[in-house]
Amino acid sequence: xxxxxxxxxxxxxxxxxxxxxxxxxxxxxxxxxxxxxxxxxxxxxxxxxxxxxxxxxxxxxxxxxxxxxxxxxxxxxxxxxxxxxxxxxxxxxxxxxxxxxxxxxxxxxxxxxxxxxxxxxxxxxxxxxxxxxxxxxxxxxxxxxxxxxxxxxxxxxxxxxxx
Amino acid sequence: xxxxxxxxxxxxxxxxxxxxxxxxxxxxxxxxxxxxxxxxxxxxxxxxxxxxxxxxxxxxxxxxxxxxxxxxxxxxxxxxxxxxxxxxxxxxxxxxxxxxxxxxxxxxxxxxxxxxxxxxxxxxxxxxxxxxxxxxxxxxxxxxxxxxxxxxxxxxxxxxxxxxxxxxxxxxxxxxxxxxxxxxxxxxx
Numbered sequence: 001x002x003x004x005x006x007x008x009x010x011x012x013x014x015x016x017x018x019x020x021x022x023x024x025x026x027x028x029x030x031x032x033x034x035x036x037x038x039x040x041x042x043x044x045x046x047x048x049x050x051x052x053x054x055x056x057x058x059x060x061x062x063x064x065x066x067x068x069x070x071x072x073x074x075x076x077x078x079x080x081x082x083x084x085x086x087x088x089x090x091x092x093x094x095x096x097x098x099x100x101x102x103x104x105x106x107x108x109x110x111x112x113x114x115x116x117x118x119x120x121x122x123x124x125x126x127x128x129x130x131x132x133x134x135x136x137x138x139x140x141x142x143x144x145x146x147x148x149x150x151x152x153x154x155x156x157x158x159x160x161x162x163x
Numbered sequence: 164x165x166x167x168x169x170x171x172x173x174x175x176x177x178x179x180x181x182x183x184x185x186x187x188x189x190x191x192x193x194x195x196x197x198x199x200x201x202x203x204x205x206x207x208x209x210x211x212x213x214x215x216x217x218x219x220x221x222x223x224x225x226x227x228x229x230x231x232x233x234x235x236x237x238x239x240x241x242x243x244x245x246x247x248x249x250x251x252x253x254x255x256x257x258x259x260x261x262x263x264x265x266x267x268x269x270x271x272x273x274x275x276x277x278x279x280x281x282x283x284x285x286x287x288x289x290x291x292x293x294x295x296x297x298x299x300x301x302x303x304x305x306x307x308x309x310x311x312x313x314x315x316x317x318x319x320x321x322x323x324x325x326x327x328x329x330x331x332x333x334x335x336x337x338x339x340x341x342x343x344x345x346x347x348x349x350x351x352x
Contacts, residue, residue, distance in 0.1 A: 127317075134309045
C-alpha cells in the first residue's frame with residue numbers, strides 16, 4: 001500500500017467522525033466538498049472503463065488510469081464513511097458519447113474532465129478544514145495532473161499544455 | 164571554482180540515490196543560508212514558509228538551467244519551459260509575501276548554485292537529477308499546505324503543486340517512462 005493511501009485511510013476514520021457530527025457549517029461544507037470530488041472521480045472512473053470497453057484508449061494506459069481512479073474513489077469513500085448522502089456517478093456525463101469514437105476524441109474528452117477535476121481539488125485544498133487530509137487529497141490531485149500529461153502525450157500536443 | 168561532483172558515497176549506494184541525495188543536499192543548502200524574509204510579518208503569517216519555498220524555487224530554476232544544458236531537442240525545450248515556470252512560481256509566491264508586509268528572498272548568482280549541484284555527465288544524469296528535483300518540489304508544496312494560514316496562500320500552493328507534478332510527469336516521459344506511474348503522488352524529501 002502506498003504511503004499516501006495509508007495516510008488517506010489513516011485520516012479517514014477521524015475525518016468520517018468529524019464529518020458525521022452534526023456540527024455545523026464546517027463539517028457540512030467538508031462533506032459537500034468531498035462529495036463533489038467523489039462525483040468527478042466517479043466520472044473519470046466510468047470514462048476510462050467505458051473507453052477500455054470501446055477500444056477508445058490504449059489498453060495499458062487505460063488500465064493504469066482506471067486503476068488510479070478506482071484507488072481515488074475508494075480513498076474518498078473511506079473519508080466520507082457514513083456521511084455520504086448522494087450516490088456517486090457511475091456513468092460518464094451526458095453528451096459524452098462522441099468521446100468514445102476513438103483514442104484522440106477520448107483523450108480530448110478525458111483531458112477536459114481531468115482538468116476540471118484538478119481545478120476542483122485546488123478549490124477544495126484552499127478551504128478544506130480537516131488539515132489531516134490536505135496532503136492525501138493533494139497527492140490525488142497531483143496524480144490527476146500527471147494524467148493530463150499522459151493524455152497530452154496521446155494527443156501529440158505540448159506536454160505542459162502550452163499553446 | 165570547479166563544480167562539485169557527486170559527493171563520495173558508499174559504493175553500495177546506487178548512482179541514482181547518489182544523485183538524489185545530491186539534489187536534496189544542494190537544495191537544502193541553497194535555501195538554508197538565506198536570510199529570513201523580513202522582520203515585518205507576524206509569526207504564523209506564512210511569510211517564513213513562503214520565503215523558504217521561494218528560495219527553493221530560485222535554486223530549482225538554476226538547476227533547470229544546468230539540466231537544459233545537458234539535454235537536446237524536446238528535452239531542452241521542456242527544461243527551459245519548466246525553468247520559466249519555476250521563476251513564475253517564485254514571483255507569484257513573492258507577491259503573497261509582499262501582501263503580508265514581507266520581503267521575499269532574492270535568488271543568488273547562477274555560479275553560486277551551480278557549484279552545489281552534482282556533476283551531470285550526460286542526459287541520463289540530467290533527467291535523474293530533474294526527477295529528484297521535481298519530487299522534492301512536489302513534497303515541499305504538499306508539506307506546506309497544512310501550515311499556510313491563508314486561503315490564497317493555500318490555493319497558490321495547491322496550484323503550484325499541480326504544476327510541479329506535471330513537470331515531474333514530463334521528466335518521466337523524457338526518460339521513456341509512463342507519465343503517470345502512481346495513483347498517489349507524494350513527492351520525496
